[in-house]
Amino acid sequence: MAGFDYKQAEEIRDAFERHQIQYLFIGKSGAILLGYPDTTQDADVFVDKSSVNCERIEGALRELGFDLTEGQVQDLRRGKDFIQLKNGPFDLDLVFAPDGIERFEDAWQRRVDVQGFHVCSIDDIVESKRATNRQKDRESLPRLLKFREWLKKPH
Amino acid sequence: MDFEVDPQTEAQWVEEFEAAARRPLEQRIRYAFIHTYKPVLDDAPFRAFDTMEEYRKWCEDNLPDWLGYGRV
Numbered sequence: 018m019a020g021f022d023y024k025q026a027e028e029i030r031d032a033f034e035r036h037q038i039q040y041l042f043i044g045k046s047g048a049i050l051l052g053y054p055d056t057t058q059d060a061d062v063f064v065d066k067s068s069v070n071c072e073r074i075e076g077a078l079r080e081l082g083f084d085l086t087e088g089q090v091q092d093l094r095r096g097k098d099f100i101q102l103k104n105g106p107f108d109l110d111l112v113f114a115p116d117g118i119e120r121f122e123d124a125w126q127r128r129v130d131v132q133g134f135h136v137c138s139i140d141d142i143v144e145s146k147r148a149t150n151r152q153k154d155r156e157s158l159p160r161l162l163k164f165r166e167w168l169k170k171p172h
Numbered sequence: 173m174d175f176e177v178d179p180q181t182e183a184q185w186v187e188e189f190e191a192a193a194r195r196p197l198e199q200r201i202r203y204a205f206i207h208t209y210k211p212v213l214d215d216a217p218f219r220a221f222d223t224m225e226e227y228r229k230w231c232e233d234n235l236p237d238w239l240g241y242g243r244v
Contacts, residue, residue, distance in 0.1 A: 021205035023198040049204040054192035058207045084217075092220035099227040104217035108207070114224055132197055149228075153240030159177050160185055167189045 021046075021060055021107045028081055029060065029109075030134050036077040039065035041128055042136045043115055043145060045157075050136045051129060053164050055157070059108035063137060065121040066096050066113040074111070082106045117141070117148030139165045210239060 033040050042050050044061035064070060075090050083105035085093070092100060098114040118124050118141055127138040137145070143165055146154045192200055212235050221227035231241035 021201070021207075023201045026201055046205075049200060050197070052189065052193055052200070054188050054200070054203070056204055056206050058205065058210075060205075086218075089218050089220070092218075097220045098223045099221045101213075101219040102217075103214060108214075112224075116224055150243050151228075151231075151241055152244055155244050156240065163177070163182055163185050164189055167186055172193070 021058070025107050026050075026060070026134065029062070032077040032080045033062075034133075035080075036073045038073050038077055039067070039070050039121065039125065040135060041121075041124055042134060043112060043142060044110075047136045047142050048139070048161060048164070050131045050134050051139055051142075051168065053161065055160075059110055061110045061112055063112050063115055063118070063121065063124065065125075068094075068096065071096050078102070078105070078109075083109075115145045116150075117144040117146075139168055211236060213239065213241075 041047070041063045042061065043063040045053070045055060045057040046060045046062075049055060049057065064074060071094050075085065075093055078085060078093075083102055085104070089104075093111075096113065098112075100111040100113075102109045102111065118137075124137055124141050125135075127141060129136045129138055143158075143161055146158055146161060195203075219230075221230065228241075228243060232243065235241045
């Protein structure tokens with residue numbers, strides 16, 4: 018599978034807008050949208066776990082080219098905490114309850130919009146990585162913290 | 173968590189941030205998203221977990237340590 022590209026990022030943005038899905042890019046993909054230079058392989062999207070949002074997401078994913086079985090649709094509607102999709106044109110992680118962030122509404126208030134992409138604030142991205150406390154996050158956190166410091170300075 | 177990073181490395185990072193800021197978003201995304209095969213993780217088309225704890229536990233039990241998904 019080829020890497021995720023700008024056109025696909027736009028397709029997510031536009032499909033989620035059309036279906037009125039409340040979402041925020043999070044994780045390293047969110048940081049990259051904020052300007053962080055690093056590499057990753059999939060897009061991580063924090064999705065509001067409300068029932069109406071979970072209902073809407075199926076249509077958006079089908080439009081994007083994800084091949085969903087009935088069982089998978091049920092999982093989407095049931096409001097899982099984490100769904101990993103590799104059955105479409107690119108890899109997509111749907112995170113409904115990221116570590117380190119209490120409520121979607123709060124993260125939404127703190128969001129940054131980058132060319133129409135809704136993105137978690139750098140503080141939320143850092144806190145989420147910190148709370149996850151995986152080896153790979155621990156190793157990458159110092160550089161991300163430095164990026165946060167740099168991002169907050171006037172340029 | 174305490175991190176100690178030498179000033180030279182930090183200066184290098186800042187240069188990288190500044191260089192990235194000069195690139196348009198489209199280019200930044202092109203440079204950033206690189207697909208590399210991750211064993212086990214990439215071997216199923218769909219996974220769903222009721223809780224993040226369940227997902228983290230699954231990662232620790234099933235993924236090779238070197239992928240770095242284990243909690244510290």
